[in-house]
Amino acid sequence: MNNGYFSYPMPANEPVLQYAPGSPERAALKKALAELKKKQIDVPMYIGSKLVKTGNKLPMNPPHEINHTLGYFHVGEEKHVRLAIDAALRAKEAWSNMSWESRAHIFLKAADLLATKYRPYINACTMLGQSKNAYQAEIDSACELIDFLRFNVYFLTEIYKQQPISSPGMHNRTEWRSLEGFVLAVTPFNFTAIAGNLPSSAAMCGNVVVWKPANSQVYSAQMIMRVFREAGLPDGVINLIYVDGPSVGNVCFSHPDFAGVHFTGSTGVFNHMWKTIGENIPRYKGYPRIVGETGGKDFVLAHKSADVDALVTALSRGAFEYQGQKCSAASRAYIPSNIAEEVKEKLIAQIKTMKMGSVEDFSNFVNAVIDEKSFDKIKGYIDNLKGDRKAKILVGGRCDKTEGYFIEPTVIEAKDPRYITMCEEIFGPVLTLHVYDADRYEEILEVIDSTSPYALTGAVLSQDRAAIELASNKLRHSAGNFYINDKPTGAVVGQQPFGGGRASGTNDKAGSMINLYRWLSARTVKETFNPPTDYKYPFLQEA
Incomplete structure (x- = not known):
């Protein structure tokens, strides 16, 4: 039984470590880099409770050292997309009905793990896999991802608090439901934080997710997934697959339970997605949410x-x-x-x-x-x-x-x-x-x-x-x-919600409440305490 209204106040932005010579964070990061480079990892897909290995493997090579191999990831095909959707839908009822404080604590714990135990590892994965220097990795894969998780908990709490007024003799309330079906998250290579935020922001709202990262970002994506699982994310809530884009689209965009797509990538790909979804509207149970951040000049x-x-x-x-x-x-x-x-x-x-x-x-x-x-x-x-x-x-x-x-x-x-x-x-x-x-x-x-x-x-x-x-x-x-009077980069969660218009996307502003509304569906409930027992209104009476 829920016997309290739990408060999640606005967090502070995660402090950015500087990695100066002699600093403990520099030593820890150097150690993590050396540790990761010594071994080759075998990365499965995460579908429900299963770690799926297909045997069809692609190497992960640092862009700055192409002759070194960090490991291999197992490539899937259309059947794995269907398996991921099935696993997501099986997990949906329990996940969407889980109390908000329990869902919130999973992602707050993930943020804490990233800020402490996994900080050098998520940064080292981003540095090696995506060729980012220490500072660029720190502001991205550590600080921004931590901020997304913590601020989204706060933002969602504030949304849940928004309730209608009630007249005498009745009570009105709004339930902020998850979407009906599954959400597809398609994430880019360039920001580990985006890769973590796109599936988790939808999941935080009670949705279940099929997550397809860019192949060139799998090395850090698998680390994010490991953190989510250690934080207690139930099996099937987020399913991580490595399948080519056309195959993912063929399966997801033709599925009746497709509820939305959370996308960051090229304008051309997003335009094609939108067209395909539009053509398939009669297939779906509802109108899918289409959220995308695309190109820029x-x-x-x-x-x-x-x-x-x-x-x-x-x-x-x-x-x-x-x-x-x-x-x-x-x-x-x-x-x-x-x-x-x-x-x-x-x-x-x-x-x-x-x-x-x-x-x-x-x-x-x-x-x-x-x-x-x-x-x-x-x-x-x-x-x-x-x-x-x-x-x-x-x-x-x-x-x-x-x-x-x-x-x-x-x-x-x-x-x-x-x-x-x-x-x-x-x-x-x-x-x-x-x-x-x-x-x-x-x-x-x-x-x-x-x-x-x-x-x-x-x-x-x-x-x-x-x-x-x-x-x-x-x-x-x-x-x-x-x-x-500043450069046009470096948006900070909670400070500069990020997104653009025209051919740059739907401007649904990651790092704000605006984005989270897209993964919710409101239900208004009116309860009348003393219902009328006669259809006649006073105006019908004779003078």
Whole structure:
């Protein structure tokens, strides 16, 4: 029997450890890296209570050290998708009926495990498997994932508290139900936190989940699953499978119990999902929830009053942290003519100090891009600049995949603000800047707003308040996360809920209540204490 209303106050954001020389966290992380590299692991799929091994295995290789093998994961096929759905649906009734405090404590315990026992391991998995340096892994796989788990418990508690008013003689209440069916979570390679949040946020609301991570993120995904299981997550609530996208879609999107998809990935894939779901609407018990965060072509706009050093740092960090493989990464910059030469000079100088190499060398700011396909795509953009009079490389441009998929931080200057690298998503360490007439600020706002179909993040740097206000208004729909005098990356859970519009997704704001509403279905219940016993209203009486 539930004899209390349990309170989950707003948490504080998880402190970011700095991994300075001599610090205990640095020693623990170095130890975890060495430990993980010494052994090859055999990663099963997690379907219900079973650890499924198919024998069809793919290797996991660090992008920065492609000749080393961290282990292998077992690849599934369509039948494993069906098995995962069946396992989820079997678990659904018990899970959705479990008391909120019991569900909440599973995820709070998972957060605590990540903050303590598993912190060096989740970071080391992310560093080795996804080629992130220590700091980028810390803010992602430790801090952000911990924050997602803790803040979502708080947000969901606040949602459950929202109740209607009641008139005399009756009582109204709202039940925040889980969706009817299962949720598909499709997660990307670039953020371990996203990989953990997409399935867990839906599950926290009482839903059951089929989780398909990117193949290049399985190494850290399996660690997340191990943490969830140790925290007490019942079998079948989240089912982790490694099956190709088309096979997952064929099974899930044709299933009558499909209730929704929680997705982060490319715009093209999301568009195809939406079309397929739409065509299959008659199959489903209800209208599925479709939540997606997709691409970006994120901008940095400098006004003629911008602080040069702040601008250069925003560009360096915003464009080249994690090799530009963030949906929010600065990809196009608009620099006013009055400060352009100073900005270029200082930006080039900063980039030349950036070391590139293995994640195990903590002095490296830049590591490898995720895989050969990504490497070849980015290199193609760089190679196409040769002989092109419309643009030139200011710094970087060298690419080498002998030992790992290394691409130098590259800055391109484009004469045309609609040059191809100003418009298309590259998803790598490539920043294109355009110098505009410092006295034509309002005109460049129009260019920024109309250049890209995406609208994820953007930044304006200025010391002129009127210029900031003008940009905020003119670029209102150009970015779902808008930054003033800062880089366009680094959203923090509870502080800057994340998501964009236009071709960047449904803007359902991970890290806020907005996202959780999508995984709930309200039922209003009215109870009348003294029901009427006659159909006649007073107005029917004779005068």
